[in-house]
Amino acid sequence: MTTPDPMAEIRASFFIECEELLEALQDGLSMIDDGATDDETVNVCFRAVHSIKGGAGAFGLDELVRFAHRYETVLDEVRGGRLAPEHDALLLFMRAADVLSDIVRNCRDGIVTDPDAVEPTLRELEALTGAEEEEEEVCDFQPMTLSLDIGIPDTVESDPTYEIIFRPEPELFQSGNEPLFLLSALKEIGSVETECDLSNIPDLSELDPEGACLGWKIRLTTDRGQSEIEEVFEFVEGLCTLKVSESNTAPAAGLVAIPGLPPLEESPIDDAENETVPDQRTQSTDTPVDISPRLTLGLPDAPSASSEADASKTEDDNSAGLSTSEKASTPAPTPPKPAKPPVQATATKATVRVDLERIERLVNLVGELVINQAMLSQSVTQAGIPANSPVAQGLEEFMQLTRDIQDSVMMIRAQPVKSMFQRMARIVRESSASLDKRVRLVTVGDTTEVDRTVIERLADPLTHMIRNAVDHGLEETSKRVANGKQEEGCITLSAAHRSGRVIIEVSDDGAGINREKVRTIAEEKGLVPIGQQLTDAEIDALLFLPGFSTAKTVSNLSGRGVGMDVVRKSIQDLGGRVNITSTPGKGTCFSISLPLTLAVLDGMVVEAAEETLVVPLGSIVETLKVRHDDMRAMGPNTQVLQIRDSFVPLMDLGVELGFREPREDYNGSVVLLISLEDGTRSAIIVDTIQEQRQVVIKGLQDSYGHIPGIAAATILGDGQVALILDPVDLMKNATGKTRSTLSQLELAG
Amino acid sequence: MNEDAHLQSESTDRELLSFRVGEQEYSVDIMSVREIRGWTRPTPLPHSAEYVCGVINLRGTVLPIIDLSRRLAIKVEEASERNVIIVAHIRHQTVGLLVDAVSDILAIPESEMQPPPDTASDHERGFVKSLTIVDGRMLRILDLESVLPDQRQDAA
Numbered sequence: 001m002t003t004p005d006p007m008a009e010i011r012a013s014f015f016i017e018c019e020e021l022l023e024a025l026q027d028g029l030s031m032i033d034d035g036a037t038d039d040e041t042v043n044v045c046f047r048a049v050h051s052i053k054g055g056a057g058a059f060g061l062d063e064l065v066r067f068a069h070r071y072e073t074v075l076d077e078v079r080g081g082r083l084a085p086e087h088d089a090l091l092l093f094m095r096a097a098d099v100l101s102d103i104v105r106n107c108r109d110g111i112v113t114d115p116d117a118v119e120p121t122l123r124e125l126e127a128l129t130g131a132e133e134e135e136e137e138v139c140d141f142q143p144m145t146l147s148l149d150i151g152i153p154d155t156v157e158s159d160p161t162y163e164i165i166f167r168p169e170p171e172l173f174q175s176g177n178e179p180l181f182l183l184s185a186l187k188e189i190g191s192v193e194t195e196c197d198l199s200n201i202p203d204l205s206e207l208d209p210e211g212a213c214l215g216w217k218i219r220l221t222t223d224r225g226q227s228e229i230e231e232v233f234e235f236v237e238g239l240c241t242l243k244v245s246e247s248n249t250a251p252a253a254g255l256v257a258i259p260g261l262p263p264l265e266e267s268p269i270d271d272a273e274n275e276t277v278p279d280q281r282t283q284s285t286d287t288p289v290d291i292s293p294r295l296t297l298g299l300p301d302a303p304s305a306s307s308e309a310d311a312s313k314t315e316d317d318n319s320a321g322l323s324t325s326e327k328a329s330t331p332a333p334t335p336p337k338p339a340k341p342p343v344q345a346t347a348t349k350a351t352v353r354v355d356l357e358r359i360e361r362l363v364n365l366v367g368e369l370v371i372n373q374a375m376l377s378q379s380v381t382q383a384g385i386p387a388n389s390p391v392a393q394g395l396e397e398f399m400q401l402t403r404d405i406q407d408s409v410m411m412i413r414a415q416p417v418k419s420m421f422q423r424m425a426r427i428v429r430e431s432s433a434s435l436d437k438r439v440r441l442v443t444v445g446d447t448t449e450v451d452r453t454v455i456e457r458l459a460d461p462l463t464h465m466i467r468n469a470v471d472h473g474l475e476e477t478s479k480r481v482a483n484g485k486q487e488e489g490c491i492t493l494s495a496a497h498r499s500g501r502v503i504i505e506v507s508d509d510g511a512g513i514n515r516e517k518v519r520t521i522a523e524e525k526g527l528v529p530i531g532q533q534l535t536d537a538e539i540d541a542l543l544f545l546p547g548f549s550t551a552k553t554v555s556n557l558s559g560r561g562v563g564m565d566v567v568r569k570s571i572q573d574l575g576g577r578v579n580i581t582s583t584p585g586k587g588t589c590f591s592i593s594l595p596l597t598l599a600v601l602d603g604m605v606v607e608a609a610e611e612t613l614v615v616p617l618g619s620i621v622e623t624l625k626v627r628h629d630d631m632r633a634m635g636p637n638t639q640v641l642q643i644r645d646s647f648v649p650l651m652d653l654g655v656e657l658g659f660r661e662p663r664e665d666y667n668g669s670v671v672l673l674i675s676l677e678d679g680t681r682s683a684i685i686v687d688t689i690q691e692q693r694q695v696v697i698k699g700l701q702d703s704y705g706h707i708p709g710i711a712a713a714t715i716l717g718d719g720q721v722a723l724i725l726d727p728v729d730l731m732k733n734a735t736g737k738t739r740s741t742l743s744q745l746e747l748a749g
Numbered sequence: 750m751n752e753d754a755h756l757q758s759e760s761t762d763r764e765l766l767s768f769r770v771g772e773q774e775y776s777v778d779i780m781s782v783r784e785i786r787g788w789t790r791p792t793p794l795p796h797s798a799e800y801v802c803g804v805i806n807l808r809g810t811v812l813p814i815i816d817l818s819r820r821l822a823i824k825v826e827e828a829s830e831r832n833v834i835i836v837a838h839i840r841h842q843t844v845g846l847l848v849d850a851v852s853d854i855l856a857i858p859e860s861e862m863q864p865p866p867d868t869a870s871d872h873e874r875g876f877v878k879s880l881t882i883v884d885g886r887m888l889r890i891l892d893l894e895s896v897l898p899d900q901r902q903d904a905a
Contacts, residue, residue: 657795
């Protein structure tokens, strides 16, 4: 389950942090975009980038460090008030944030980032800071472009030599830094000779395993400036004694590396981490005599955070051999210099990261609890216990609690849609840039919380819809101006809770759907019979038919004609529906309605042809009893129901599901009036209504497959499985008696 | 686990669970059997194949039930409480097989199993993997995978 490698875990949590930091960065940038000018907002952005850089440095992610550094420099200019964040600069910052998140993800997945994707943005960032930092910029580039080979004699002769004294404090190891990486980093910028200072190593009996005993004297021959050398030690600032000075003497030819100190390339770190080091430790207790030379080797990495667990083990092992008094006599480490204050993006609420699997398990268990509770209350009722008895009352409270627990558990899984909206902001930026349109994305209600599985699975369809809106929804800039609209197109992405569902809307202020064109194309492609009467809503719905594409030219964004039907399919798979409304000249709005969670459902338990079924409560508008004269025949086999002043198609649930033959007389039957997403209504005849309750959804897809008209199953109080209806799907597949024009349309497609 | 080791020790023997469907005797590899349980009334599924009698609640999971007599086209009386459900794991999927009665657990050497004779039009042929003789009676070894409803066909 968990990876045994502690480094991998630390690394993984770094990337999780990166995601959060990137989110904070995006937030900050959009706040600036909205006119926030206070220093704090800029600071947030700066700190986010800085923290990413810091972490990346610790993990040796060079490309990330390089980009973040450049970005940070520019943000620092803004912070210092030397650079004004105007519109163009902001756009660049947002693009840079996108690139940064790309690099982060690539680093996480171990993919090498394509320089072509990074370089242009990097150069633009550089252009912003102006020429004064030219020198540094050149330096910044070199580690990537010129991989300097150490030991080339002529560099040694021509470049100045620096003498670096580097002595880590114990805190350096505690904070997870590793001298070896620093030394390797030095090696990259020049030719290095290292001398290890062993003078502070105490006797083994006095050795503090978590202390820092080693120091290094490094002679570095490089063409870089002193500042850049100090930059290598940037992250251990305050955690070590560091002295960098230029020495004029040529490196002494006779200076030999300390015997026993391994060459840098073959450091003990890599394999020592897991095998050699613990090995030595076992020895240290068994045969303390012969280990001292080897301990010298293993020591530098022993207390590093990368092997925290091992380090503490060492302490145990060693202290076994040390008496307490001896331990006390260990020279106290020099008081730590004040470390750099920890960089924190924004003051956020305390959170816990939990493995999703555990939550899933909890959700399942609570689901079982709900079923169990229902079974219990059913047997209490059957036992004839009166409702005012303590048992029944206690059960009532138990039910309330169960429901509260269930709600709370569901809330654990809920996440604000914000992260997804931020991804969409990026899609807008990218697609508008490639189409050369000016587009502004307005997000509304991004704190709306939705089950995380819903969010995850909604990202793809939403991406597609946003691209469509930019590509097809908004007109060309020239056309907009001609129509008296603002040059900048506006796409609104909103989320809101509405009657137990989440409504996500993507709307644009474009030209609206050209219904004539849509119709012509659908006829040309044979999607509808030529000349058929179609309402506006029906024409709009044609966009969702497979193989429909109106774009005259296939752009790389959209227009392959695989779009909207796939979008609709994936939203339907989530138990959601999608709708279009469009006003010519004013714009188009796609509205997605989704269940809040995929785990429970408020339903009405009904009976039809002796079978118990659950109808989602959200779709029921009203329930009524049929009187004979309410039913009107329409054609030989079709009947409609008159409800007040309107007629709705009528169907018998038992018949539709194939459980029984149509009845002769429906007088007195119970009718559920179902509202479909497009505003049309339909009536379903059932035998009786049993109750209204919350049910736990059990998917049928895995165990059986899709059943037309059925969304899922649930387990009722008596232990029986009941099917949950999907009214819309049921209407669509309605056979025999009731068949709306829309469903014919569907069949034609 | 134990059964696994057991199987390996008697290398060529295969343990089979035999059961009756109508008057015919069938068997399945015991390793694919999860449990045997009494009859519960299944909830019928609309628009399903006629041999799918519906779904039951197996400790919180929804388990589809296949009526083997209908699947194998054997004439039997209507399913009742005397029937038994064999819960089997087939192709990463758990299904219940409705049979008349479970009879025995048999260890049959692999060498005594023979492929079913080629009888061209026989409906059962697709479902029977091999045949063997136990106490003079013919025992059919069921090919569980072919018993499952064809997902793609049903979805269409």
